[in-house]
Amino acid sequence: MQNAQRAIKHYRKKRILICLAVALLSLLTTLAVRFISQRSQNQHQLQIAAVHAVEAIDKVLLPLEKRHAELLQLVGQPCATVNLILRKEAATLQTLRSIALVKSGTLYCSSVLGDRNVVIHDIVSELPSDSPQLLLFTDNTLIKGHPLLLQWYPADNDAGSGVLMSVNIDLLSALMLEPQKPLINSISLTVKDRFLSEESGVMAMLNVPHSDQVFSLPSTHFPFTVNLISPGTTELALKSLPAQLPLALIISLLLAGIAWLTTASRMSFSWELNMGVASREFDVWCQPLLTASDQQCVGVEILLRWDNPRLGPIPPDVFIPLAEEHHLIETLTRYVISETVRQIDVFPKSPLFHVGFNVAASHFIDGKLLRDLNQYWFSAHPHQQLIVELTERDDIHDVDYRLIRELHRKGIKLAIDDFGTGNSSFSWLEKLHPDVLKIDKSFTHAIGTDAVNSTVTDIIIALGQRLNIELVAEGVETQEQAQYLIWHGVHILQGYLYARPMPLSALPQWLAEYRPRLPSQHDGHLSPSGRDIEDYSSSSS
Ligand code: C2E
Numbered sequence: 295m296q297n298a299q300r301a302i303k304h305y306r307k308k309r310i311l312i313c314l315a316v317a318l319l320s321l322l323t324t325l326a327v328r329f330i331s332q333r334s335q336n337q338h339q340l341q342i343a344a345v346h347a348v349e350a351i352d353k354v355l356l357p358l359e360k361r362h363a364e365l366l367q368l369v370g371q372p373c374a375t376v377n378l379i380l381r382k383e384a385a386t387l388q389t390l391r392s393i394a395l396v397k398s399g400t401l402y403c404s405s406v407l408g409d410r411n412v413v414i415h416d417i418v419s420e421l422p423s424d425s426p427q428l429l430l431f432t433d434n435t436l437i438k439g440h441p442l443l444l445q446w447y448p449a450d451n452d453a454g455s456g457v458l459m460s461v462n463i464d465l466l467s468a469l470m471l472e473p474q475k476p477l478i479n480s481i482s483l484t485v486k487d488r489f490l491s492e493e494s495g496v497m498a499m500l501n502v503p504h505s506d507q508v509f510s511l512p513s514t515h516f517p518f519t520v521n522l523i524s525p526g527t528t529e530l531a532l533k534s535l536p537a538q539l540p541l542a543l544i545i546s547l548l549l550a551g552i553a554w555l556t557t558a559s560r561m562s563f564s565w566e567l568n569m570g571v572a573s574r575e576f577d578v579w580c581q582p583l584l585t586a587s588d589q590q591c592v593g594v595e596i597l598l599r600w601d602n603p604r605l606g607p608i609p610p611d612v613f614i615p616l617a618e619e620h621h622l623i624e625t626l627t628r629y630v631i632s633e634t635v636r637q638i639d640v641f642p643k644s645p646l647f648h649v650g651f652n653v654a655a656s657h658f659i660d661g662k663l664l665r666d667l668n669q670y671w672f673s674a675h676p677h678q679q680l681i682v683e684l685t686e687r688d689d690i691h692d693v694d695y696r697l698i699r700e701l702h703r704k705g706i707k708l709a710i711d712d713f714g715t716g717n718s719s720f721s722w723l724e725k726l727h728p729d730v731l732k733i734d735k736s737f738t739h740a741i742g743t744d745a746v747n748s749t750v751t752d753i754i755i756a757l758g759q760r761l762n763i764e765l766v767a768e769g770v771e772t773q774e775q776a777q778y779l780i781w782h783g784v785h786i787l788q789g790y791l792y793a794r795p796m797p798l799s800a801l802p803q804w805l806a807e808y809r810p811r812l813p814s815q816h817d818g819h820l821s822p823s824g825r826d827i828e829d830y831s832s833s834s835s
């Protein structure tokens with residue numbers, strides 16, 4: 295049974311490992327999915343924030359663009375004439391701080407200060423310019439140090455003349471460049487080679503902390519770019535993972551639970567057994583039985599073999615008790631009978647040749663065995679004598695005695711297997727009326743070595759003779775055991791001394807080659823043939 299325990303432990307270990315793997319995999323998958331979706335959500339939010347900032351600044355500049363043609367017509371007119379118009383315009387365009395007219399390089403009229411006479415180049419080195427210019431500028435005139443966004447429109451055909459509008463970007467930046475923490479640490483505006491941020495004003499360089507990343511979006515209308523400074527979509531998604539852990543754990547526990555339940559049937563010995571039957575991994579073998587008197591082969595015992603491709607060969611002593619435990623023994627027995635019938639031609643076609651099946655006690659309940667024998671054995675009309683071996687170690691009290699009577703009526707012989715090892719009583723023997731008692735191999739092995747057990751052997755033999763039950767001795771391995779059993783009147787012998795179990799297909803050759811050595815041929819002793827011990831030794835259990 296140690297092997298069986300090992301096989302079951304192996305399954306349990308495998309099942310636990312599978313469930314752990316499922317739990318780990320689903321935990322990692324959930325976290326990965328949450329990470330990827332959080333990252334793309336971050337990217338989407340960054341994109342939206344950048345588009346909003348660009349649109350906000352575009353909205354400030356677009357009205358200036360619309361009005362610039364009319365304003366340019368005022369260039370050259372006296373300040374006294376146009377000053378009021380300039381003021382009205384500046385008041386209408388609410389984001390404007392001032393509008394100034396420049397004629398031949400001189401700023402001569404301002405909506406705020408009225409008449410002026412300032413060389414424009416002295417204030418803004420890039421002006422006058424013959425192309426429109428957007429400039430970031432730090433005010434040194436009105437409110438010192440304040441950032442201004444200057445929009446210059448040159449007059450056609452009049453070099454050095456134009457309109458200069460200054461946007462009070464300082465006030466606007468608080469709204470337009472407001473960061474959305476934690477996704478955006480700061481927002482800055484780039485115009486040419488200058489940068490404006492809400493905290494630092496106009497700068498020649500953009501200060502980006504090492505750990506941060508810059509996400510830039512240029513305006514499609516005006517020459518400026520909005521820069522979002524962010525800790526990074528990946529970093530933020532990673533930071534959000536601990537918050538996702540409880541959900542991921544719940545999902546992985548749930549899936550591990552489902553895996554545990556679904557593997558219950560697959561990862562078990564009963565699944566292996568079912569699989570073995572379905573995939574025809576079981577082989578039907580047989581072991582010859584010989585008459586003690588003339589060493590003729592008078593029958594076989596059918597024995598099951600399982601060469602499991604996943605676990606290796608499993609001896610019947612391991613899988614038969616497990617099949618009984620998992621209520622699969624009857625399925626196996628049906629398989630054994632039908633496989634034997636399929637190969638029935640390997641046996642001599644004689645009613646004197648018997649075929650013995652091992653049948654579990656549970657199969658003797660409710661007429662099940664008889665139904666199965668009718669379906670799988672008698673339906674093929676075999677010539678051979680059928681014997682069913684019921685092991686005495688099983689709980690034979692459950693056996694249905696009416697079924698036993700039915701078996702007898704149908705001419706099926708009943709053998710009590712492993713006789714002497716269980717807890718049989720005489721009343722029980724009377725009820726069952728067995729045709730055969732199979733002396734367990736432990737008693738055969740005790741012959742000549744174990745005084746107590748060989749006494750039991752004598753008692754069993756005497757009992758069989760007294761009740762007129764045929765005696766079969768199992769496990770005959772030596773000449774000494776064979777002689778002892780023959781002398782004491784055992785009728786049939788089975789053991790490695792004559793033949794080891796062999797595949798059914800090997801029986802015809804064994805039968806053809808088998809030559810009994812009769813006692814008369816051998817120095818006056820009853821001495822069974824010693825051949826065949828080696829024949830199937832390599833393939834036996
Ligand atoms: P069992 O019915 O007592 O079968 C005889 C066992 O003794 C077989 O072991 C056989 O290989 C072994 N044996 C035969 N001659 C000798 C010998 O000279 N010396 C020794 N040491 N052993 C010998 P196996 O095939 O391993 O089967 C073990 C048990 O498994 C069987 O004991 C039987 O109880 C069970 N079994 C095997 N096939 C079936 C089956 O188809 N159905 C059921 N229900 N049980 C089966």
Ligand code: CA
Binds near residue numbers: 595652683711
């Ligand atoms: Ca048996």
Ligand code: CA
Binds near residue numbers: 711712732734735768
């Ligand atoms: Ca036995």
